[in-house]
Amino acid sequence: MQGFSAERPLLLMGCGRMGHALAMGWLRAGLAPEHLYVVDPGAQPGCVPTVADGHFVTNAAKLPPGLKARVILIAVKPQVMGGILPLLSSFADNKTMVISVAAGVPIRVLEEGMGVDATYVRAMPNTPAAIGAGITGLTAADDIAEADKALARELLHAVGETVWIAHEADMNAVTAVSGSGPAYVFHLAECMAYAGAELGLDAEVSMQLARQTIIGAARLMDEETDVSVAELRRRVTSPGGTTEAALKVLRNPDRGLVDLMVRAMTAARDRSEELGG
Incomplete structure (x- = not known):
């Protein structure tokens, strides 16, 4: 899996069932363990067994100072997004893509919560992702770069099929069909x-x-x-x-x-x- 480095890693926020499935899928697809950081306050480091030492932390404040992620993927419940987004803003810049898999949370909420001029993508996977048999709907602003679009697809393809949704307003219907x-x-x-x-x-x-x-x-x-x-x-x-x-x-x-x-x-x-x- 290309596009990540020690300087621009992949940062996963949330290592519940969906986050764990994604992390394991990325590692199986060839993501170098040293290019992945995982933040989860409740999980044990062993839940992603091959992640590099010091790359699994229980608090975003424990991440290396000055770290800027190529991608931040947020896999937390919608109800806690408001408190999570400000914690992640210091790890993003205009070269970062932020992907959220939280149901019902629109892109504008991500943009306002992060307060960073990054690329924002909304994704709706489903639970068969846990066995690599899921399907994920993806959407973003019309001006998203093709490279970012392809990378978002690649990241979610690690747990199943993907489909790009042209209009964000249709993501609630995607949730109703495949998410639920x-x-x-x-x-x-x-x-x-x-x-x-x-x-x-x-x-x-x-x-x-x-x-x-x-x-x-x-x-x-x-x-x-x-x-x-x-x-x-x-x-x-x-x-x-x-x-x-x-x-x-x-x-x-x-x-x-x-x-x-x-x-x-x-x-x-x-x-x-x-x-x-």
Whole structure:
């Protein structure tokens, strides 16, 4: 991973699940351990085992004086951003790119909180990033340099796929679709298992069937990338068969799954907007 040095390192603020996944992904991708600094008040240094000695600190004040980062990636909860941003401003300048993965926090809040003429990028990854299978939406001002845009993609690609979002206003919808999306899939497994138990199956057997069905279907979508999901659905659906009977319920125009998902994701988008102030 190019673009970092001892003089212009990569600084990670926050080493929870997402921060840890990113750090490990960067190191696997070839980032030199001495070019990474990690700040987290609660985690133990061993959570990023190959980071260089003295590069894992519990307080930003313990970072080397005069350090200027090439990239500062902030992976903390949105509720604490207001207190975190001023602590990081001394490590940024006009050659720094600041990337935030905090849901709902707009770029203007980053700019005002840091008070530095840096490049600001907003990112929305999701929890499958922990196993390198995530997807991240990225957005920035229209005048972002192509080199910065490419570097932001490279950093988030370490934990999965990336997609560039042209308009920041659409990031709340990204949060609703993919940021919160894994929870919808997990809940679908819960619902399928519950329904199977209601039909008389042993609860554990029903959950095993539901989990593996979702895992298998996801793997099939991943393998058959040249086939639309609509076509994959049609291949399972024989005319007049059992699947068609179930889909008639799920596709009811007034109270089917589409209507439910639109209402659910609208609520997620609206909450994301509220978090952003």
